[in-house]
Amino acid sequence: MASEFTKLFDDWSKTYDDTVAGTDPEYREVFAHYEDILQSVADKAEGLILEFGVGTGNLSERILRQGKELIGYEPSGEMRKISVQKLPGLTVFEGDFIDFPVTERSPDTIVSTYAFHHLTDEDKRTAISRYHELLSAQGKIVFADTVFADEEAKEKMIRDASDKNYTRLAQDLKTEYYTTIPVLTGFFEEIGFDVEFTRKNGFVWLIEAVKKS
Numbered sequence: 147m148a149s150e151f152t153k154l155f156d157d158w159s160k161t162y163d164d165t166v167a168g169t170d171p172e173y174r175e176v177f178a179h180y181e182d183i184l185q186s187v188a189d190k191a192e193g194l195i196l197e198f199g200v201g202t203g204n205l206s207e208r209i210l211r212q213g214k215e216l217i218g219y220e221p222s223g224e225m226r227k228i229s230v231q232k233l234p235g236l237t238v239f240e241g242d243f244i245d246f247p248v249t250e251r252s253p254d255t256i257v258s259t260y261a262f263h264h265l266t267d268e269d270k271r272t273a274i275s276r277y278h279e280l281l282s283a284q285g286k287i288v289f290a291d292t293v294f295a296d297e298e299a300k301e302k303m304i305r306d307a308s309d310k311n312y313t314r315l316a317q318d319l320k321t322e323y324y325t326t327i328p329v330l331t332g333f334f335e336e337i338g339f340d341v342e343f344t345r346k347n348g349f350v351w352l353i354e355a356v357k358k359s
């Protein structure tokens with residue numbers, strides 16, 4: 147169940163909350179409006195909610211604060227440890243976007259922030275298909291993540307990062323599995339969702355996909 151990124155996130159876990167607060171200039175724009183982005187995902191979640199890539203529990207905290215019912219999944223043991231230290235009421239299982247212990251009841255909302263790009267496009271498709279089977283009627287997926295309008299926009303972001311000597315960011319953009327809106331739209335529509343994208347900063351979009359009845 148370990149993701150290829152588990153070691154990276156085990157190592158990053160202790161300083162992750164500093165990064166999202168904007169201490170790393172290379173990632174400042176990626177995490178611009180982080181609090182608002184997480185809040186907008188939490189506000190749209192309802193019913194039984196599954197969260198993937200819980201990390202240090204920042205989205206989970208907002209959802210639990212609203213008194214909503216949440217089950218989390220996270221492949222990194224160090225991240226899971228921090229999330230339950232921060233939120234003793236959180237239920238978080240070892241699991242990833244595709245391989246996770248399912249709930250007895252159908253979930254109504256599946257949420258995730260800053261994590262879906264860790265799946266290849268083929269695995270994204272597999273995950274969306276799995277969620278279509280699991281979700282209740284008219285259930286929905288609410289994600290926030292880095293996505294690009296098209297391949298040209300992605301190439302431009304990589305060039306911009308290199309020009310600023312943001313070598314770690316440029317390397318991430320080249321080697322992780324950041325996708326485009328047309329690719330994701332194709333997957334969601336083909337599998338049976340209506341999907342909408344709303345821009346939240348220079349990198350991140352809110353993705354809301356509702357199961358068609």
Ligand SMILES: C[S@@+](CC[C@H](N)C(=O)[O-])C[C@H]1O[C@@H](n2cnc3c(N)ncnc32)[C@H](O)[C@@H]1O
Binds near residue numbers: 149166201205264265
């Ligand atoms: C950038 S952090 C985001 C954490 C948190 N959701 C947030 O918004 O701050 C990405 C998280 O996704 C997790 N992750 C990586 N690959 C994953 C996968 N295949 N399935 C689920 N989670 C994964 C990482 O371990 C990490 O905790």
